[in-house]
Amino acid sequence: MSIEPLSRAGYERIEIVNGKQVSSALVSRLFLDADLVISLPKLKTHVQTVYTGAVKNFFAVLPLSERRRFHRLNRYERFSEAIVDLYSVVGRGVSLMDGIVGMEGNGPSTGRPRKLGVVLASANAANLDVVACEVIGLSQTRVHTVKDTIARGFAARFEEVQIVGDSLSQVSRKFHVPPRLLLRANPIIEGLTDIVLGLHGSAVEVHADKCTSCGHCRNICPVGAITIDNYCRIDYSKCIRCYCCFEVCPNDAIVLRRPFVRRVLGRLRGGKREE
Numbered sequence: 001m002s003i004e005p006l007s008r009a010g011y012e013r014i015e016i017v018n019g020k021q022v023s024s025a026l027v028s029r030l031f032l033d034a035d036l037v038i039s040l041p042k043l044k045t046h047v048q049t050v051y052t053g054a055v056k057n058f059f060a061v062l063p064l065s066e067r068r069r070f071h072r073l074n075r076y077e078r079f080s081e082a083i084v085d086l087y088s089v090v091g092r093g094v095s096l097m098d099g100i101v102g103m104e105g106n107g108p109s110t111g112r113p114r115k116l117g118v119v120l121a122s123a124n125a126a127n128l129d130v131v132a133c134e135v136i137g138l139s140q141t142r143v144h145t146v147k148d149t150i151a152r153g154f155a156a157r158f159e160e161v162q163i164v165g166d167s168l169s170q171v172s173r174k175f176h177v178p179p180r181l182l183l184r185a186n187p188i189i190e191g192l193t194d195i196v197l198g199l200h201g202s203a204v205e206v207h208a209d210k211c212t213s214c215g216h217c218r219n220i221c222p223v224g225a226i227t228i229d230n231y232c233r234i235d236y237s238k239c240i241r242c243y244c245c246f247e248v249c250p251n252d253a254i255v256l257r258r259p260f261v262r263r264v265l266g267r268l269r270g271g272k273r274e275e
């Protein structure tokens, strides 16, 4: 058996009928031609979308340029709906989610490992996410991808999903979520706070002493806001606060600088790496 990158056979643009945010996507030909797809997501919370799991794992079938296009949608609701748009045309196979050691807090790169000792499996990735959110104590209405897959009929509500194996009470542990979820608990409060205090998102900041100039952040940035000049530099006039650079930096050289109110909320929830 050989291991091949999904880019090996190139990409093909496929139409997304009824997409809410995107009407087409470039998808790996290797993926499209596969007889069987086994997707291996990790159970984790996420700084931008609150939670990512089995549905978001299909994002891997896109080339980097296409991921940048999706990220340019910026607001997490729009980005989440684009993820579901993609899932509507590529979601298939079996998803095996590794929750033996999950991640809570500011995932996917700087959250805290959390032992859970669970593996979740389903032939319906959207249903798997519904159950995974319950396992970590996240309401299905507070994760936009989950809410959207239920609304579009790709997933059932938790109460309607048939679970085989251990019961929820045997495996569930409440995870700390990224602090911004506190504001998202009430969209009206979040919207007003953003408007009144100018708090739309947190700014990314570079710790030059930790930067090794590897360039991963520059390569992923969807708007070309990053240059490497001895160390990573960010053009804030271009930055759309998608946090991709924060996610990919292997050296913790990029941190989120949160406005005061969110810093306070973050500390209340034990959030990590908030300046």
Ligand code: SF4
Pocket (backbone or CB within 6 Å): 206, 210, 211, 212, 213, 214, 215, 216, 217, 218, 228, 231, 232, 248, 249, 250, 251, 252, 253, 254
């Ligand atoms: S990814 Fe991190 S270490 Fe690499 S260039 Fe960017 S900031 Fe520096």
Ligand code: SF4
Pocket (backbone or CB within 6 Å): 204, 217, 220, 221, 222, 223, 224, 225, 226, 234, 238, 239, 240, 241, 242, 243, 244, 245, 246
């Ligand atoms: S600098 Fe970072 S947060 Fe800003 S747009 Fe680029 S990748 Fe996103």
